[in-house]
Amino acid sequence: MSNRASPQAPPQGVRGHTEAPKREPHVGCDGCLARHLSVCASLPQEETRDLEAAAGKLRLPAGATLAREGAPRREVYTVTSGMLRQVRVLADGRRLVAGFLQAGDFIGLTGSTLHRHTIEAISDTALCAFPLQGMRALCERHPELGAGVLDHAFHALDASETNQMALARMTPLERLAGFLLDMARRQHQRGGEEDRVELPMTRADIGDHLGLTVETVSRSFTRLRREDFVHFDDPHHIELRAPDRLRALVQSTG
Amino acid sequence: MSNRASPQAPPQGVRGHTEAPKREPHVGCDGCLARHLSVCASLPQEETRDLEAAAGKLRLPAGATLAREGAPRREVYTVTSGMLRQVRVLADGRRLVAGFLQAGDFIGLTGSTLHRHTIEAISDTALCAFPLQGMRALCERHPELGAGVLDHAFHALDASETNQMALARMTPLERLAGFLLDMARRQHQRGGEEDRVELPMTRADIGDHLGLTVETVSRSFTRLRREDFVHFDDPHHIELRAPDRLRALVQSTG
DNA sequence: CGCCCGCTTGAGCTCGCTCAACAACAGTGG
DNA sequence: CCACTGTTGTTGAGCGAGCTCAAGCGGGCG
Known part of the structure; x- marks a missing residue:
């Protein structure tokens, strides 16, 4: 065995308590701190109406779980503040943190109907949530949005390969x-x-x-x-x- | 230092000789062995005219270099037969083979204007080449094509993370x-x-x-x-x- | 107050790397 | 045709970087 299995994180939350994720209506993209970084930036300011209509706001306390590896995907997300980790775990507990997500990062870069990672909030986190269905429609109406997603996928791929180089060959x-x-x-x-x-x-x-x-x-x-x-x-x-x-x-x- | 630097492959070719890549006119997608695997599959059989018009056929002998890391990108490719490797190298020669490409695989999953890998033919290889410009136009005319590229990017990302898990935590x-x-x-x-x-x-x-x-x-x-x-x-x-x-x-x- | 968790440091060991040698094979040139 | 050379794959011997095991410290929370 190459590595000790990290003790599994508690099934829910951290520090004993787990607050349920809080859902709120979306308040508009205008004041969004992450807008210039996220896929939403691919849409001109005036055309955010459609986005706003589809979006919901989500707040996660530190330690909360947004999604579980293998669970069905229903939404995609854009992180507005805080930090999360994308985790994959082997049967015996060996763990990979595929990445850390910050404001502007996109969650949902997969064609699968299932989540490819367990996603956990490291600090208190806020996200914009878009239902998968609505997302498809949005992308058809605004091709720039699809291009934005593609661009994020390319960046994620590059980051992943850079980390491969680190893992394979660096001290x-x-x-x-x-x-x-x-x-x-x-x-x-x-x-x-x-x-x-x-x-x-x-x-x-x-x-x-x-x-x-x-x-x-x-x-x-x-x-x-x-x-x-x-x-x-x-x-x-x-x-x-x-x-x-x-x-x-x-x-x-x- | 974690690893010995592999001796650099000869700058060109292998077995002493380097044949230049052979360019030929594209002959049509109908008989293409890789069609059902590649991004081209996202287009219905009848609508391949546009593709065929833009495409060129390329043959590389084993050992030939298709592209160098950092060089400007002018085309994207679909592999029709043979095998290639995507390579990244550090200054001191430490090497990562990011992936092996086979029939149906797509070359060009990046938003960068430069190649992110050196790409070398392992065996004799045939590819379809599409100029970057034409590709953009094609994607606008056939949105399914863009979706096909996105899907390939998602698969590449998943494969890359699976390999990260192997590199990080497996024997x-x-x-x-x-x-x-x-x-x-x-x-x-x-x-x-x-x-x-x-x-x-x-x-x-x-x-x-x-x-x-x-x-x-x-x-x-x-x-x-x-x-x-x-x-x-x-x-x-x-x-x-x-x-x-x-x-x-x-x-x-x- | 006491427990648990996270971070750090030390001591020792193991596994994969380094260095070395060799066999098989292909291509080269005399 | 064969000696020579370089490449690739395999195996052995030994070593050292990073892992394992262990202990201690500090802070937060019950």
């Missing part, structure tokens, strides 16, 4: 450095500070994303800190001290 | 077993025998796909053979002796 330190740079870039796009990364997920989540154990993730953080690549007191708020030196660590092909 | 034996089963399934869809797999690629290619060294791939084959999961004399023609026992090895979530 723990390189994987973690690459991960931090990627998260920093994405959070900077979303208005975060350039050299700060928020990591609300646990070290186990990061490990299951990078193909490492918790211990190796922790040790790699310690090494990055000791050599002054990063600084942190709280393990969930990382300051990148030398992004360029970090980039040199990852030495990609560009 | 060499499990990775190889999963790989053989996947190749067998795909070749069976294409009319191959159910329990035979053709592996024209080298052990190094398989290693760079599964995140292993040549030696470990070879040893894993030997183990599978010793325990009668597979049988082979020629390392490129594998007979699966007990697909069900192999599947049990891979114990997925379904």
Whole structure:
């Protein structure tokens, strides 16, 4: 066996309690913080009426489960705030975190009628929900929307292959450095500070994303800190001290 | 360093000589062996005129390079016969084989104006080529075609994440077993025998796909053979002796 | 207050990598 | 025709990076 099976997350929620996801009517795309990042951006401002009509707003507390691997899909989502993880689990508990979803990210990049991941909120999260049916109709009426979905699929594919390279051929330190740079870039796009990364997920989540154990993730953080690549007191708020030196660590092909 | 850098393939071709790719006029989709598998299948038989008009036929000898990572993209392709590999390389030579392409597979699943992979023919290969421009026009005229591309992107994404799970959390034996089963399934869809797999690629290619060294791939084959999961004399023609026992090895979530 | 969870650190071991050798084979050139 | 060379696949021996096991610390929550 290559890796210890992570202890399964509790079947529901975290911190003992599980609030049910809260549904609210959609309030309009105009003030949406994620609009410029999401598939919705492929539609001009004036043509969001159709979207708004179909959309529902959804709030998930940290630890809540949005969807289970293998369960039927009824909706697609756009994340407006917070963070979620997409998880696949083997029968014996070995876990892969396929990705972390943030504002603007799209949930529903599959042709399957079933969910391909279990999707869990890491922090308190808000989403826009669109029924699958309505989505199909919307895409026919607004081809740009379909193009937007395709574009997100292409990006997801590229990210997935980049992570394959990390998993297949890079050292723990390189994987973690690459991960931090990627998260920093994405959070900077979303208005975060350039050299700060928020990591609300646990070290186990990061490990299951990078193909490492918790211990190796922790040790790699310690090494990055000791050599002054990063600084942190709280393990969930990382300051990148030398992004360029970090980039040199990852030495990609560009 | 996690892995030895594979010696770079010769810049052009293999076996000393490199024939230039041969271009021929497209002869029509009717007799195409890959039609039912490819994006072209999303168009009804009668509406292939447009496709045929735009298409060119391309033949590559084994070892030839179709595209280089980072080079500008001008066309998309559908594979009609043979096999190719999609490769990404780091500056120091560490290599990832992102996938093996066979009849019906689509080349061009990216929104980038540049190629995301170096693409090399493993065996003699035939492709249909469509200029990028024409493709856009075709997709607007036939929305089903765009949907077909989206569907291929979804499948590629799923395959990529399945491989991520293998790379992150599975043993060499499990990775190889999963790989053989996947190749067998795909070749069976294409009319191959159910329990035979053709592996024209080298052990190094398989290693760079599964995140292993040549030696470990070879040893894993030997183990599978010793325990009668597979049988082979020629390392490129594998007979699966007990697909069900192999599947049990891979114990997925379904 | 006590328990549990998450993070970190240490000690030791194992599995897959590194290094090395060899056989089989194909292509090359004398 | 055969010696020579380079490539591919296989196997062995040994090593070290990352995993396993174990312990401790701090914070949050009941």
